[in-house]
Structures are given as C-alpha cells and as structure tokens.
Amino acid sequence: MIELKGLTKRFGDFTAVDNINLQVETGEFFGLLGPNGAGKTTIISMISTVLLPSCGQVYIDGHKLDRKASEEKKKLGVITQEYSMRQDMTMDEVMQYQGKLYFLPKKVIKEKSDELLEFAGLSEFRKRTVRHLSGGMKRKLMICRALLVEPEILLLDEPTAGMDALSRRQMWNLLRKVNNQNMTIILTTHYMEEAQALCNRVALINSGKLQKLDSPAALIEEQGAFAVDEFLDEGTKSHFFKTKEEAIHFLESSDEQASFRATTLEDVFVECAGRRLL
C-alpha cells in the first residue's frame, strides 16, 4: 500500500503539489489525472524520491520512503515521462544496468531481458543504442526496463505518450496483465479513455490540489451518466443528466442542434479542470 500524507512540493513561491492525502491499495490500478502543470509528474517524482517533498511524507507498506530506504525502493519500478536512459547505451546495456542496480543475478537479467525484449518486439534492435531508437521504441524499452525487476509497485508517468494506437492497445493489455498479478500501478495520463479503461480509481488533480477521488464509474455517475451536447455558435456546450429520460427530454426540447451520448471521464475531467470544450 502507498500512502501520501500531506504531500506538498514548493518551488520557490510556486506550490506545485498542495497537501495531497491519499492511499493506493495493494494491487490497485490508480490513475492521477489533471491538466498540464497540475502536479502529477511532481507527485510521481516524489514517490520515486527524485524530488523530496517540502512537507509531508510518502509511506510504502507503512514504512517511510526516502532516498535511503533501499528495501522500499526495491518495490518500485518507474517509467518516467522523459526517456530517462543513457542515450549511448545499447538496449542490452540498458537492461543490464537496470538489473545490476537492482542486484539481480547475471543469468536472471539475461533470461528476463530476452523474454521482455521479445515480447515488446525489440529483440532485433537490442544492439542499437538508445539514441538511434524511435520514440515508441524508447517507450517500450522503458517499460521492459521497469518490468525487468518485477516491482510490486509500478509508477507510470504518461507511459503511452507518443505511441501509435496499436502499440497503446498492446500496452493496455500488458498493464492489465501485470496488474492482474497483483502489481500496484499508479498511472498519470492525458488520455482519459486510457484511465477510464484501466483504472480502478482516479484522482483528479488541479493546481496541485486533489479535486476528486473515486472510481471512474462513480465520478461519471456523479457528473451525470448521460450527456447532451449543444452545438452553439460560440462552441459546444455539454449538459449532464442523471437519467436517460431527462437527457432525451432536454434534447427534444432544445432549439439548437444537439446530440445525445454517454458521459465519459473526459467530461468529468473537463468540468473539474474548469474548462469547456470549444
């Protein structure tokens, strides 16, 4: 279990993360959602100890997490938003380095690297340096690297950014698979359909503050499960309704061009972030 207690991060006068309190249960698939600059990556960076909090603390299974906590860090695997790898290392070397940093035996590193790179379709490029890989390949390599050490907790910061639709679906399947093996996953993403499809619970973060915390279904229910979009001259205006009948009644009585649909997590996100679709 991961626990964030009063987690706060300030950069000078700017508060990037403001007193976040939440718990992520073992085996949970948890999403951190929010607009750009909401503080999601800063939270992930604090859980991975790259940044230290200004206030508050992260606990893993009840133990305080800091840079000295080797036992707790052993449980963590991180896929950062940026390609945090030596650019001049080959794929094989990247995997070896990761394995060595986690004290894995040489034989295990070799076997697991073979398996993961094969699974990700990267085997034939394993002698290629990171610098010469495409963005999607780098992303896949980062995932292989994180999974090499079989972490109990996987932190994913925008893991599918830059991936094509097919690769993204493959990634979803992989993440579901590892989550089914009781791996706790914390995911930040800009793709709302990704969070809706994968996460048991999501936290909506805005301006560093926790705005909402619940399952995607519950958040959609709270917003109103049915939506009617009115296409006005100034843009699209969405209306949300608890029941289908209410939505259809509104649609029929509307003088504007309008359409009916199911509410999505993106609607919740847009409303929460205080934005309107244009």
Next chain:
Amino acid sequence: MGILTVLWEKWVEFRRDFYKISVAAIISPVMYLIIFGLGIQTTSHGEPYLHFLIPGIVAMATMTGSFGAIAQSMSVQRLYEKALDQVMVSPTPLWQFIVGQIIGGSLRGMYAGALILLLTSPIQTGLIFNGLSIFIMFLNGMVFSTIAVVLSFLAKSYSDAPRFTTYIIMPMSFLCNTFFSTDQLPAGFRQVISILPLSQSCDMIRKIANGQMISFFGIGILLIYLCIFGLIAMLFIYKKKNL
C-alpha cells in the same frame, strides 16, 4: 556491489569511446610536452626542463582525465538524459553510486596519466615512477572526481560543465606546480596555491620521480579535499530536494 555496477557502467562508456577518450586525454599534455619540453628547450635547477615538466604533466593529465570523465558525464545524465533518475529510484545505496563515480573517474584519470608515462617512456630522463606515484595519481584522481561530482550537482545547464573546467581546471593546470615551481610566486599567493590539490600532487609525484622522500602533509591535504567534497556530494545526493 553498487560500486561495481557504476564501474561496469564506466567500463561500458570507456570501451565504447576508447579512441575518443584516449586521443582527448593526450592531446593537451602532448602539446605542452612538445612546446615547453622539446620546442623551448631550457633547464630548471640545472636539469633539463623536461625532467621538471613530465611529473607535472602526469599529475595534470590525471586531474583533467578524472574531472572531465565525471563532470561531463554526470551533468549530461542529470540534466539532459535524466538517467540519474534511474539510479535515484533504484535500491542501490546512493553512497555506493557516489563512491563508484569517484573511483571510476579516478581510474580514467590514471589512464590519462599512464598514457603520458607511456608516451614519454622512450625519453631517457631517469625519472622514477613507482607504486607510490600510482597511489598519488589515484588519490589525485579521486579528489578531482569528487569535485566533479559536486559541481555536476550544482550545474544548472549543459554548458556549466565546460564552464567549471574553465574556472577551476584551467587555472590549476597552469598555476599549481605543473610548469613552474610555486616557490617563485609572491608570498601569500604562493601559500594559497600550494594548498591546492594539484600543487600537492605535482610536488609529490615530482619528488618520487627524483628519488626524494615525500611528506605525508601532501597526502593529508588530498585526503582533506577528498573528505570535504565527498561529504558535500553525499549531502547533495541524499538531501538536495530537487536533483
């Protein structure tokens, strides 16, 4: 264990860039040897100047090799590649990462120094380079690797690493007993220069080369630098809030 991992990473880097590293390590020292040792042929204390110069150049090559190997690589890893994040997240104790960097950097410095010794070996100088010289080279390399680690944590942009070289390494190269004895410097300035690590390393390597005894004061000075910058490096990696 973590130390070996870092040394492995340094070995991968060295193996891949072997020719670039080797050529870069010898260009400046060889230029100095040609210009000051062979071009402007002069004497120092009744001996050919080359006898004075070679130990200084060896110490300087060790310094620049060690400093360059760490300052550049760690700044790039921290600011550009973000590869340091991989280490920060891992269970490898961070002190082992720092010690690995320091030893790895020092070995690179020793390699640069060894290349100079190899290149000057055909010249009949009668200078002595023994186990104690190697120890001083290693210690000198450790000091400058540690300084490089600290500076790479302070770097705010990629261009800071070469800037640090200009501010720290270049003045030391010229002032610290490498090309001329610090005895000739004005009082006050001389004392300041003489307690800098390269001055001590040059002095000790030169004394050993000439068959003289060295004082443990020099080793003490190097150890003090190593401890101070080592502690700062540990403080940064464990306590710096925004790495």
